[in-house]
Amino acid sequence: MKKLFTNLIFAAVLLAAAASVGEGQTRKRRPAVKKPSPAASEVASSSAVAEPTTAPPKRNERPDSPDSAGQRPAPPSEKRGAPGVIPAFEYEFSQPEFVISNIKIQHGEDGAGTISFRKKGSDELITDPISLSPKALSRINDVLNSLNFLDSTENYQYEKDFSHLGTIKFSLRRKGRSRDVTYNWSENKDAKNLMNEYRRISNQFIWIFDISLSRENQPLEAPKLMDSLDSMIRRNEISDPHQLDPFLRELSDDERIPLIARNHAARLVKQFEKEKAKEEKKKSEGSE
Numbered sequence: 001m002k003k004l005f006t007n008l009i010f011a012a013v014l015l016a017a018a019a020s021v022g023e024g025q026t027r028k029r030r031p032a033v034k035k036p037s038p039a040a041s042e043v044a045s046s047s048a049v050a051e052p053t054t055a056p057p058k059r060n061e062r063p064d065s066p067d068s069a070g071q072r073p074a075p076p077s078e079k080r081g082a083p084g085v086i087p088a089f090e091y092e093f094s095q096p097e098f099v100i101s102n103i104k105i106q107h108g109e110d111g112a113g114t115i116s117f118r119k120k121g122s123d124e125l126i127t128d129p130i131s132l133s134p135k136a137l138s139r140i141n142d143v144l145n146s147l148n149f150l151d152s153t154e155n156y157q158y159e160k161d162f163s164h165l166g167t168i169k170f171s172l173r174r175k176g177r178s179r180d181v182t183y184n185w186s187e188n189k190d191a192k193n194l195m196n197e198y199r200r201i202s203n204q205f206i207w208i209f210d211i212s213l214s215r216e217n218q219p220l221e222a223p224k225l226m227d228s229l230d231s232m233i234r235r236n237e238i239s240d241p242h243q244l245d246p247f248l249r250e251l252s253d254d255e256r257i258p259l260i261a262r263n264h265a266a267r268l269v270k271q272f273e274k275e276k277a278k279e280e281k282k283k284s285e286g287s288e
Helices: 002-029 038-050 134-147 189-216 219-234 241-252 259-287
Strands: 089-094 100-107 112-119 126-131 167-174 177-183
Touching: 089 189, 100 189, 112 189, 126 189, 134 189, 167 189, 189 219, 189 241, 219 241, 219 259, 241 259
Parallel strands: none
Antiparallel strands: 089 100, 089 167, 100 112, 112 126, 167 177
């Protein structure tokens, strides 16, 4: 019995020794995995950093070039708020209860400047570049000459207060001289014409802003805006409808807005062409 026990212990020792040898051979046959050298990883890292990344261009940026509606970015000397710059003409309208509660127009002798306006219930002040047409500028200067504006001391305000219709402030700076006036209603025909001229300018350029916004974000508003423009033109409430001609041609081909709005723009263009042909015919007949 003692001999059998000894044999069993001896057999267990042999088996353990054989297992140890087999494991050592298996480890020796296992292929070694090469680690990347520090130099190689540094090269890969530096090449990844060296590749420049180009940001995609924004598609919703407004172009800086002049557009066909008479708008263009004002030169630095004419930009609103430019230090040390006083615009030659400045008009401001305010009535807190109106849809457009505040309007300010600033421009130089050449008609280039800005329009700023705020809508009722909004704190945002919207500012856009504008360029008055030669016809509009001529009418404004004719009115100012008729008023003898810089030399006059007349108070244009009517004896009764009509501030519920809105109050206007107008100032003129010219050749080192200046004059400011404030009134909400006047019996002076030329003072009323001055007020009306700037109201037409406001209507024209605020409409341009609204239809431009519609093209980008609210195309279904375009037909209503075209109806509004047509109505204002018929009531003589647009400063210079023919100045809108190139812009309306663009709208007539702009597939972002509904077809009914594009067709309306095309009709207005044809209307302007007929009016222009009549004017040219009258000029030619008069010269003969």
